[in-house]
Amino acid sequence: MIISDRDLKKLLKEGRIKVEPIDLEKQIMPVGVDLRLGNDFRLFKTGVDSHIDPSKTNMEATTELIKIEDGKNFILHPGEFILGVTKEYIQLPDDIAARIDGRSSLGRLGIIVHSTAGHIDPSFSGKLTLEITNIGKLPVSIYPGMKFCSLIFEQVSSPVEKPYKGKYCGSTGPMTSKIKEEFN
Numbered sequence: 001m002i003i004s005d006r007d008l009k010k011l012l013k014e015g016r017i018k019v020e021p022i023d024l025e026k027q028i029m030p031v032g033v034d035l036r037l038g039n040d041f042r043l044f045k046t047g048v049d050s051h052i053d054p055s056k057t058n059m060e061a062t063t064e065l066i067k068i069e070d071g072k073n074f075i076l077h078p079g080e081f082i083l084g085v086t087k088e089y090i091q092l093p094d095d096i097a098a099r100i101d102g103r104s105s106l107g108r109l110g111i112i113v114h115s116t117a118g119h120i121d122p123s124f125s126g127k128l129t130l131e132i133t134n135i136g137k138l139p140v141s142i143y144p145g146m147k148f149c150s151l152i153f154e155q156v157s158s159p160v161e162k163p164y165k166g167k168y169c170g171s172t173g174p175m176t177s178k179i180k181e182e183f184n
Contacts, residue, residue, distance in 0.1 A: 001154065002152060003096070003153040003154065003155060004031060005030050008028060008032070008033070008153060009028060016093050017091070017092060017093065017096060017153065019033055019035075019088050019090055020089050021088065022088065027147075031152055032101070032150045032152040032153065034103070034148075034149075034150055035147070035148060035150065035151055036086065036087040036088065036146060036148060037084055037144055037148040038144060039067050039068050039069070039144040040066070040067055040068075040084070041065070041067075041068065041074060041083065041084050041174060042082065042176060043066060044081065044082070048061075048062065054177070054183070058180075059176035059178070060176055063083070063176055065173070069144070070145055072143070072144070073143050074141070074142050075141055075142075076111065076134040076139065076141075076142055077134060078135075079133075081131070081132070083129055083131060083132070083175070084130040084132050084142075084148075084174055085127045085130065085171075085172075085173050085174040086127050086128045086148070087127075087145065089125070089126065089127050089172075090120070090128060090151070091125040092120065092121075092125070092153075093122065094122045094160050095122060095156045095159040095160070096122055096153055096154065097119065097120060097153070097154050098124075098151050098152060098154065099119050099120065099151070100113060100114050100117075100128060100130070100149050100150070100151060101113075101118070101150045101152055102114065102150075103149060103150060109140050110134050110136020110138075111133070111140055112131075112132070112135055113130055113131070113132060115131040116131070120151075121160075121164035121166075122159070122163060123160070123165065125169055125170060126168065126169055126172065127172055128151075128171075
């Protein structure tokens, strides 16, 4: 069941769900929270390697971390794929999951907020890495601090037996793929 704004405010005040920092008046929506774009981005370096091999490639080495100051823009070109991060730190209990949903206002400009990883497991904590692509025909400016995606919370039927303590827990910036660890 999707959690309503009324119940979400209660869960936030009780500290069962954490979204920090948050402006309750501006960010709470009828069935979720609008999250803002953070200042850190990972850009993929081209021309360094011929391809990405998930079993071998050091993903940190194939990307460059850049920081954009508040008030400055990042221009996302057509076909470009970058990793971003939310300004907000999220913490979920063991009986609530969440999912990232793109904002229609950005979708109408051709901006996709997540490629496939839209689900956040119960017990996750950290900033969310955003998989951002411009599928439009024109470059689009994006700005740290702008409302960028929504987080929709769902009550799980019972607390999970195996709370998420995975490789992306505790993230504070845009994290590259750690799929290589699955091959070891």
